[in-house]
Amino acid sequence: MPHLWVAIPDSSLSDEQTKRDKSIKIAQFARACSIFRVKRIYIYHDPLSQFEKDDPVLLRTVLRYLDTPQYLRKALYPRMAHLEFAGILHPIKAPHHKPAQDIKTVKAGDVRTGVIAKVKGQLFVEAGLGSLIPFDGEGFDGKKVNVKFTSPHPNLRAMEATDLDIFEYWGYEVKEVPSVVKLVSSVDNTTVIVASRKGTYYKNTEAKLAERIKGSENVLVVFGAPRHGVHEILAKEKSSTRLEFMINMFPNQATETVRLEEAVLGTLAILNSSLLSKN
Incomplete structure (x- = not known):
């Protein structure tokens, strides 16, 4: 099974008004990524959106905090404003979050x-x-x-x-990158999937995507911002990057938009059920 990576923008929290709501949204990202064994979360810069200067720091801090076993949190995270609402967030309870042991x-x-x-x-x-x-x-x-x-x-x-000593899912790492273009161009032996409403319906490309994943070490799923799709961000960066798999995971959606946290959970669930668990 290839390693699964996701990429979300540093503007991911721009549609939330309070730190409490932002923290809850980050926990939803962390839970979704952990459920489906995501090994790496990339945070890329969104040049189109306006958001609070502190949002990217909050995003990476809470993501890393939630991935840290409870018994290490006091040692690694002193009291800080970014973790004000950590106590109300649902824990991940992944295999590396070991309980107390004699x-x-x-x-x-x-x-x-x-x-x-x-x-x-x-x-x-x-x-x-x-x-x-x-x-x-x-x-x-x-x-x-x-x-x-x-x-x-x-x-x-x-x-x-x-890595040879670890046989279970052992959490994710968080990396920051300057742009989605640089991210996509820097990954080797990786199948890149862009989740986009303007993309091809998933069922129409499923067979081709499955074949490509078989020969890949990694699968990277790139998500757009709350107010801008990946195609708009690429256009702003004047990218000529050709993305083979730009896919619409929610055809015939009844809502005007699919929220980013919903897109992450839904997309990973579809890929896991259809492709990743079989490779």
Whole structure:
């Protein structure tokens, strides 16, 4: 199964008036992406929309916060205005959000997310087990890291885990890019899908898209802004980029618009049911 990525604009919150409503909308993005195993969320700049200067910071901060296991949040996120409404947001509860665990039950080969702590020149990792665990590797104080335990209690030690050590969905990463054009032109071996009301109906391109995905390492789904579609943003950037898969996922929609959070959830659900779960 290819890695699934999504791209949303930094103007994603422009149709919400309060920080509370914006925070709830971000949580809907985080939940949708986690349900369908999105590995990476790109935030690209929207040159057409007007939005509050702080919106992109709020967007990336809350997305990253929600992806962080609860036992690490105090260590990684001090009290800040951007997280004022974090307490009312629905948790993700993805596999990497491990519950509290008795340190004596940890086995060699177990994987958890932790944060590196440097004590008297030695590296340890805080992994929500009630005490710091010696860390064999390199890193800096405060670095978030996935760790694999290499020996059991009472001689518990950890090292940085690789992708080969992780067999479950392990959350998403958040990256910011200057434009959708630069994003699309920079990804290799990736099938790019643009969700657009002006696109081809999904069923008319499903077979071709399925064949393309079979040979791709990644699938990137690009969404437009609350008030502007991707095609308008590309036109503003004077892009000559040819996008093969510009697809209308909601033919015969009865509402004037499909909200961005609805488009993300609906599109990922359709792709998962039709294509991604079969590749």
